[in-house]
Amino acid sequence: MNKNETVPVKNYTTMNVNESLIQSTFVNNKISLSEYGNYTAIAIGEKTAMITFIIRPQRKPFAPKDVRVTCEIHSANVIWTSNLNGGSTQNFSIKYKSLNDRNYQEYKKVALDQGKGHKMNVTVDNLMQASEYVFVVIARNNFGATDSTEMPNCTTGYIQTSVQKPNIGGIIGGTVGGIFCIILVLIFIAINRKYQINCVVSERNPNLR
Incomplete structure (x- = not known):
């Protein structure tokens, strides 16, 4: 001093x-x-x-704030604002589950704290398409972990499979071709019948042997 x-x-x-x-x-x-x-x-x-x-x-961190999420087809981007770290260096992770699951699974990626009030985000991938998920941000330091009170949800997109449209031209062409073949067959039968000679014996002459 x-x-x-x-x-x-x-x-x-x-x-x-x-x-x-x-x-x-x-x-x-x-x-x-x-x-x-x-x-x-x-x-x-x-x-x-x-x-x-x-x-x-010193204590465990304060809950992350302003948690939002947007979904793509197989991923979700989770955004939040960091809060007080409780007097010890904190980091963040994401846990999530689909509405069909009972338990959460924690995403492998960890985000390091950049100070109170900083906007942060993590992209969670390998999600199922056309499925609804719930997300929670976890703040963790040496004194414990705190979940975000906000638990937003979103639904992943899906890839629309192409539907084979009927080949109208092929159907019409095949139909016309079939009709044409039938007409040719009928004409052929008619021609043969025109030149056909029918011999019918109505009475036998007994003098002819």
């Missing part, structure tokens, strides 16, 4: 310095339960600067 600084006292501390530029750090590694709460630091000189902050005990 510099000679011009006063000894910090509980609840209110004043530090007087005679330097034009100084960076001061106050560290307290042992904070009792009663000392957690809101604090305000004020720097007074030619200008006054003030900062307010909160000291909380």
Whole structure:
């Protein structure tokens, strides 16, 4: 501590310095339960600067916020906003399930925290097409894990299989060809019948032997 600084006292501390530029750090590694709460630091000189902050005990992370999801055919893009890390470095993962499943499965990819209020996203792939899924974002640090309270859902798309249209031209052509063949057969029969000679013996002459 510099000679011009006063000894910090509980609840209110004043530090007087005679330097034009100084960076001061106050560290307290042992904070009792009663000392957690809101604090305000004020720097007074030619200008006054003030900062307010909160000291909380370390804990598991706060729940991720603003969770949204959009689905493609075999994947879903999950978007959320990171929250306070609970005083320990946090990371994020996604768990999901289809409406036909009883249990969630956790996606293999992990997203690292980039600070409170940062927009983050993870794409979950290998999903079944034309299926509805529910998604949950998990924030995790050394003190535990917290699920998002928002659990959005979406339905994956599907690939429409092409349907064979009937070949109208082929059907008409085949029908006309069949009719034409039938007509030719009928004409052929008619011609043969025209030149056919029918011999009928009505009475036998007994003198002819």
